[in-house]
Structure formats: C-alpha cells, structure tokens
Amino acid sequence: MILKPPPLAAALLLAGVCVPAALFIGLMAGSSGWGWPQGDILWLIRLPRVLSAFGTGAGLALAGALIQLVTRNPLADPYVLGVSSGASVGALLALMLLPAGLFLAPELGAVLGALAATSLAFLFTWRAMGKSGDGRIGNQPGTVVVLLVGVMIGAACGAAVSFMLAIANDQQLRSLVFWLLGDLNGASLWWPLWAAVGIALLLAWPRARELDWLTRGDAWAWTLGVPVAKRRRLAILAACIATGAAVATAGSIGFVGLVAPHIVRLVGLRHARALLPFSVVFGGVFLVLADTVARTLIAPAQLPVGVVSAAVGVPLFLFLLLRRSQAR
Amino acid sequence: MSAAPIRLNASPVPLHLRDVALRAGNAGRQLVSALSLSIEPGQRWALLGPNGAGKSTLLSAVAGLSTTAAGEIRLGERALSQWPARELARQRAWCPQFWLDPFPASGWETVACAVVATQPDLSAAQAELLARDWLKGFDVGALADNDVRTLSGGERQRVALATACAQGAPLLLLDEPTAHLDWAHQVLLQPLLSAWSAAGGTVFAAVHDLNMAWNFATHALLLDGQGGFVAGTREEVLQAAPLSHAYAVPVSVLEEGDARWFRVDLSARRD
Numbered sequence: 001m002i003l004k005p006p007p008l009a010a011a012l013l014l015a016g017v018c019v020p021a022a023l024f025i026g027l028m029a030g031s032s033g034w035g036w037p038q039g040d041i042l043w044l045i046r047l048p049r050v051l052s053a054f055g056t057g058a059g060l061a062l063a064g065a066l067i068q069l070v071t072r073n074p075l076a077d078p079y080v081l082g083v084s085s086g087a088s089v090g091a092l093l094a095l096m097l098l099p100a101g102l103f104l105a106p107e108l109g110a111v112l113g114a115l116a117a118t119s120l121a122f123l124f125t126w127r128a129m130g131k132s133g134d135g136r137i138g139n140q141p142g143t144v145v146v147l148l149v150g151v152m153i154g155a156a157c158g159a160a161v162s163f164m165l166a167i168a169n170d171q172q173l174r175s176l177v178f179w180l181l182g183d184l185n186g187a188s189l190w191w192p193l194w195a196a197v198g199i200a201l202l203l204a205w206p207r208a209r210e211l212d213w214l215t216r217g218d219a220w221a222w223t224l225g226v227p228v229a230k231r232r233r234l235a236i237l238a239a240c241i242a243t244g245a246a247v248a249t250a251g252s253i254g255f256v257g258l259v260a261p262h263i264v265r266l267v268g269l270r271h272a273r274a275l276l277p278f279s280v281v282f283g284g285v286f287l288v289l290a291d292t293v294a295r296t297l298i299a300p301a302q303l304p305v306g307v308v309s310a311a312v313g314v315p316l317f318l319f320l321l322l323r324r325s326q327a328r
Numbered sequence: 329m330s331a332a333p334i335r336l337n338a339s340p341v342p343l344h345l346r347d348v349a350l351r352a353g354n355a356g357r358q359l360v361s362a363l364s365l366s367i368e369p370g371q372r373w374a375l376l377g378p379n380g381a382g383k384s385t386l387l388s389a390v391a392g393l394s395t396t397a398a399g400e401i402r403l404g405e406r407a408l409s410q411w412p413a414r415e416l417a418r419q420r421a422w423c424p425q426f427w428l429d430p431f432p433a434s435g436w437e438t439v440a441c442a443v444v445a446t447q448p449d450l451s452a453a454q455a456e457l458l459a460r461d462w463l464k465g466f467d468v469g470a471l472a473d474n475d476v477r478t479l480s481g482g483e484r485q486r487v488a489l490a491t492a493c494a495q496g497a498p499l500l501l502l503d504e505p506t507a508h509l510d511w512a513h514q515v516l517l518q519p520l521l522s523a524w525s526a527a528g529g530t531v532f533a534a535v536h537d538l539n540m541a542w543n544f545a546t547h548a549l550l551l552d553g554q555g556g557f558v559a560g561t562r563e564e565v566l567q568a569a570p571l572s573h574a575y576a577v578p579v580s581v582l583e584e585g586d587a588r589w590f591r592v593d594l595s596a597r598r599d
Contacts, residue, residue, distance in 0.1 A: 001475045003434040023485040213441050217428045219393050224445035224495070225417035270432050 006269050015281045022285040026050035026292045031299035037218050044188075051190035052249055053305070054284035055292040057256050059197040059246035061283020063239040064257030065264075065275050066204055069211045070235045071146055077258035078243040080146075081236070086117020087247035089157045092164045096172055100215030106179060107189070107248060114244035117153055122240055124149040125233070146236065151245030182306030184291050188189075189249065200238040201280060207231055208272035253306045255313025256283050262317075309314030332493070333461040334527045337447055338418040340369035340498035341404030343390065343530070348399035350382050358555055359385055365549065365559045369498065370522055372531040374541035374562070377551030378575050383534040384425065384434070386551075387501050390532065391422040399483055403499075417446050420499035423492035425507060427484065429477045434563060435487050436460050436472040442495040462490035467516060481508035489517070493524070500524060502533035506540055508528070518544045538579070538590035542566055550574050 027046050028034055037046050063078035071080070079085070090113020091106040098105045119223045125146050161180070170178055204211070210231050218228045243257075260283040261275060269278050287305065290312065294305040348363040359382030367373055375383050380547060385406050388394045391400060392408050401408040403419060411419070421442070429438075439459035441452060446543050450458065463472045466486040476487060485508045492500055500521075506514045514537075521531050535541050541548060541562070548559045548565035552574040566588060571579040575592075582589040 001478045003432060003437075004473075009534050011477075069431075072428060074430060109404050209444065213445060215428065215430050216438070216441070217424070218389070220424060220427075222393065222413060223391055223417060223420070223422040224442060225414035227413065234376070260500070265432065273439075 003270075006271065006274055007267065008269070008274060011267065011269055011274070011278055015278065018285050019281060022149045022288040023050055023054070026053065026288045029292045029296050031295060031302075035127050047138070048188040048190050049184055049291070050288055052187035052193060053184050053288045055193035055197055056184065056187070056192055056246045056250045056253060057260070057287025057290075058280040058284035059193065059242035060253065060257035061279040061286075062197060062200055062204075062276060063242040063246070064283075065261035065272075065279040066200075066211075066239040067146075067213055067237045067257075068261055069272060070232055070239070071292055073147070074262070075258070076147070077255075078239060078246075079154070079252065079254075079257070080150040080151045081118070081121045081240060081243060082157060083114050083117050083121065083240060084151075084247045084252040085154045085157030085161070085244040086120075087111075087114035087244070088180055089113045089160045089164075089250060090116070091251070092161060092176055092296040095175055095179070096164055096168060106175070108253070110179075111191040111244070111248040114248050117157065117238040118244045121149050121153055122233075122237060125236055146232075150323055151185035177252045181304040182251040182309075183302075184250045184287075185295075185302055185304075189251050193249045196241050197280065200242040202278060203241075204235055205273070205276055207234060208276055211235055212272045250305070253287070255309050255317065256287055259313045259316050260286060332465040332523050333458060334493070334523060334529070335458065335496050336498050336527060336529060337496040338498055338528060340528045341419070342369060343367040343499065343532075344400075344402040345390075346402070347395040347399050348386075348389070348401060350385050351397045352382070352544060354358055358397075358552060359553075360557060361398075361555045363557055363559075367530060367532060367547075369528050370441060370525050372525050372544060372546045373533070374545035374548040375532060375534040375551075376536075376538070376541060376548055376565075376574070378553045378569075380425070381551040381553035381574075383551065384503050387422070387503050387532070391420060391501050392416055393422070417495070417497065419497050420501060421492040421495035421497040422501045423488050423503060423505065425503045427488060432475050433472050434475065435463055435476055436469060436478070438476050438487055439491045439494050440462060442491045446495050446497065458488070459494055462494040463487065465493070465520065466490045467513060482510060482513065485509060486513060492560065493550075498529045500531045500533070502531065504535065505533050506535060506537060521569050525541065538566065542588050542590070 026052055027042065030037060030046065060078055067076045067078055067080060068074055087110040091110040094105040094109025157215040165173065165176060211224045212227055212252060213224055214228060216232060222228050261279045264275055264278045264282055269275055285307065290308040291305045294308045297303060338363060344366050346364050349361045351357065352357040352359055353465065375386065377383050382398045385394065389396050390412065403411060407569060436456060436459040439462055440455045441456045443455040443458050460469065460472050466489055468483055468490065471483060476484060479487065489505055492502065544563050548562050550565050550570055557571045568579055568581045578593040580591055580593055
C-alpha cells in the first residue's frame, strides 16, 4: 500500500471552513427551529454550550490520540486511564450526598473525582516507570502498566458506581444515568475547559516527533536519544488534563476520543505533529455537530449527546476495524 | 555498492569491554563471565554462539540499553553509562531483531526518524533524500513510499538496516542482520559493511551463518553458551575445534586458498 504525503494544506483549509461552519450551525439550530437566537439565548445559553461542546470533543480527541500513541494501541481511548470513571463517581457522590438542586454540585464533584483518578493513575504509572533510576530502559514496564493501572482504577470506580445506582431512589437514578451517558445540557463553563485543552496541546505538541519514534519500540527510541520515561509521563499528563476537564464538563461521552484520531489518520495525517492538532479540531467539530443533533432531533426534549456520538461512533469504528483486518 | 551514502556524524572511537559478565534478566542464569576485548574503528566483528548464549544481551549492553552484571564497557574515553543518550545516539546505532509498527508509516519516513533524531542540522528535504538513498542502497528504493506494515519480512529487515546506517553513527550494532534475507540480499550486505568500515566505521553483528561470518568479518567473538568465549581475528576464531565446542555439533572447515567453508557433519553427533 502506497502512502501519500500528508495533505497538510488541504487539511488546514478544511479546518478553516469546518470550524466556523460547525459553530455557526450549532448557534443557529435550536429547540424552536432554525434562526439567529435572541440576545440572552445566544450569550447565556447557545454560545457557552457550543463552546463547551467544542472543548469537550477537542479534549477527548487529543487525549485519545495521545493514549493511542503511548500505549501503541490503535484501539485505546482516553477512558483507559480510568479518568472518566473517577469523574462519574465524584459526580454521583455529589448528587447523592448533597441536597438536590445545589448549584454546580455534580460538576464540582466530577472535577474532584476526575482529579483524584487522574492523580492516582498518574502516580502509579509515574512510579512504575521511574524505577530504572538512571533513565535507561532496563526492564521498564512501559505500555502494559499504563493500561493495567487504568483498568484497575476503572474497575474500582465501576464498582462504586454500581453500588450507588443500587441504593439510589428514583429521582436520583434519573440524573445519575444522564450523567453516566454524557450530556452537554447546562454545560456553560467553557473557558477553563479550553484552557485545559490548550495547556495539554502545548505540553505534548513540541515533543510530538519523539512520541512517534516511541511507537516503534521504547528501546529503539532510547537509542535515538529520546528520554523515554519522561516523554511517556508527559504524554500521559497531557492526556489526563484534557480528559479530566472534558469529563468534568460533560460527563462520559464515548467514541470521540477513540474515533476522532482514526479519522484524522485515515485522511493521511499520520504523524503526531499533525495528528494532535487536527484531532483537536476534528473532535471539536464532531461534538458540536453531535450535540446540535442531540438537542434538536426530538425537541423540545433533549437526547444525551453520548447517544448521538455513540450512534455515529460505533458503526464508524466497526467499519475501521473491518478495513484494518482486511489490510492485513 | 560504493553508491552507499555513508555519512558518519561523529568521529569513530574504540570500544573496550573489561571483565564483563552478563546475566539473562536481573537475577537469571550467567551468560558470559570475564569477557574482555577491544574493538577498534574500521574492524568488522561477527558475534557468534548457540541460541541463548547471550548474543542479543551483549549487543543491547554495548548499545547502553541494559547494564552488565559486572565489569565495564567503555566507548572512547568514557564508560558507556557516562554517555548522555543524545550523544550516544550519534555514536552507535542499534538494529534489533524485532520492530513494532503499530501505526501507518512509509519506508522513507521510518528511515528518516533516525536521520532527524541524530542529524538536526539537515533540512526535512535533505533528511528525506538521505533516507531514500539508503533504501536504494539496500535495494528497497522502490518500496520507499509503501506502508512498512505491508512489507515482507526480508523487505522490512532491509528498511531496518537502512535505518541503522542512515543514523550515521560510526558503531553499527546489528542483531541478526541477515535474518529473513534471501541470498541475493545477504550478498548485497557484505560490500555495504566493507564500505562502512572503509569509511572508518565499526560493525558488530550477531550472525548464525558461519559462512556469512567468514565473508563479512575481520574479527569474531564466539560465545560458547557456558560462560566461555573465544575472541580474535576470524582466522583464529573460525576453526573447527572452538566452533564444534560452542555449537555442540561437529563442524568441519574446508579451506580453499584464502577462503574457508563451514559445514556441519550431520551423520555424527558429538556428546
């Protein structure tokens, strides 16, 4: 199979068209039909929601691209770090323990939960990777540790969630399920999210080439002069920041983090230096559009955006998987 | 193969091993003990020995990837452990037996990784040109734009060898460079390695084929798998007695002028 050079100029052009177009569609479409919204609806409801959707999709896609590189696993997504499950636990705890209707309670709970899970995942992988004292490869655990730590944290959080679902009353159950599915309804704090995604991208992008070399083997990358353990920690830190912020804003929205980097690769942007920024752009556009569908399809009722992104993401992913196995 | 674009980006230095002991894993069985030898620039060494004798372990220790159980490896004036990874990358290239290619990448992009990492002074276009030249040198120039994941074992191996050479480090550490290679390309490898050492570079390659070893090497290190070793010129090491001892099969040597041929006497088993 011949690989063409990455279509950078075309991708830049496409991004320049798609981003404003998606934002425009997101702003124009509403529960009451198509049209430019009135002052307060635009500034207080539509715009913050569209910007939150963009930031959430961008953060999850960036984290997905990073985790796939670090684990050398094309099927990994940001949630293998266990961050989303941590956020869910935090949010559910807030919903169940605090009085109903308390302002921003589940959001803050999610932030704390995501932070706790992030720190835990980060601490464990950091410790496991830092063992070979002088930075040489030795018997470094590498990718398996990242996956195992994430799976363990995810399993613990999953048990906690099941426990809370079992003891919740009917009204609590409704908001719990909504949170678990992922939802942008009422997501308005867009700027901390954008800041987090920006920081994550700035952390990882300057080292993108080294992350590419790492995918071909830790030992080989080290013989090229790459400080393997440091770079791996950096990528995981960036992925944790982006995922934590996204989940705290909108709950566990699936498939963006898994599928967005693959679409970008399919287009031919296979190097991390292009993959990371274009995953951010594509993930953002994808989720703005998915959210627009979610809140207009059965208006005035709203679907959780997780339903829409999964409905698009699952078939797309299975298609990719099929293509992959046929290419072998 | 004088067309090989040899471009060494560090001055070659000798490699010294003193009383080196190697173990399989951290507390595993002893592979080699008290191994001492010097490898000078311009020499080509064949690393020989039965399965599990420690060939790959020794190569990765010399690459700086793993530590020795005892003894010291010096590269030039400094102990190997004193070399920063980035400087070491300009001094030695390591070509492993196995490669991971989890994501799509073309042949030249794979080779260019090693060029970009170690020769930041080259522009992107120059790096691509050097990568393509090396692929041509190993007769995979026509596959330079193909996804490496779709190449055959032997083609992927030649991309790997091109990558190691393109790194431009004088000391080439090759782990079974002829694995998967057909005869034509095994033959192709020999003048390339000769040109490499003629340019001042050093070759240290683990091989299984004794005839190949005789043809490409100036020196040989034979590990016997029980902690012992023989090191010296190829004439000293590639003899019937040490080979038969190390491989535990009767090896006979046929001499034909300057050439030597090696064969195993399959009818008799030595105990």
